[in-house]
Amino acid sequence: MHDTLHNGHGRDRFEQEDLSPQGIFYFMAGLAVVGVVIYFIVVGMYRYLDAYDRKHQIPPNPMSVQTGIDPRGTMPFPEAVGKIDQTFPKPVLEHSELQQFNNVVEKQDQTLASYDWVDQKQGIVRIPIDKAMELLAQRGLPVLPQGAGAQAAAGSAGAKETQPKPAARRAAAQ
DSSP: OOOBOTTSOBTTOOOOOOOOHHHHHHHHHHHHHHHHHHHHHHHHHHHHHHHHHHHTOOOOOHHHHHHTOOTTSOSOHHHHHHHHHHHSOSOOOOSOHHHHHHHHHHHHHHHHTSOEEEETTTTEEEOOHHHHHHHHHHHOOOOOOTTHHHHHHHHHHHSOOOOOOHHHHHHHHO
């Protein structure tokens, strides 16, 4: 049997050349150089665009110039609010809608989580929601007497409904 391939080379032959480390080094060095060149191109492009933007910026609002506020937004927000408070004519309607909304929500949360009189003469108080839920779990829901349900249904059909007095509501709740 003949041990040669169709192209004339024998089976025991193999490629004698390997990838040289010198070629890998040149590739990595070229890649690093290209990376540095791209970095400088990008930095130069951003500097050019920033200079172009500053040159073609529209003039600031005269009121912002009088107040000393930087109209480009480079000034920290608390510092800008302080300058607004010092220089803008009163009333200043809004600094930050989100901040004002958060203040209202926080005030409502504090109200819901505190004890206070709603009507001291009638003995109506406000208690925190968690405490009200605990009391409701301990005492249960107020229950009408056996015949009161039928009377209430007949009263709502024909006559004007009357609200129980606060003392009766408190007694029913206990």
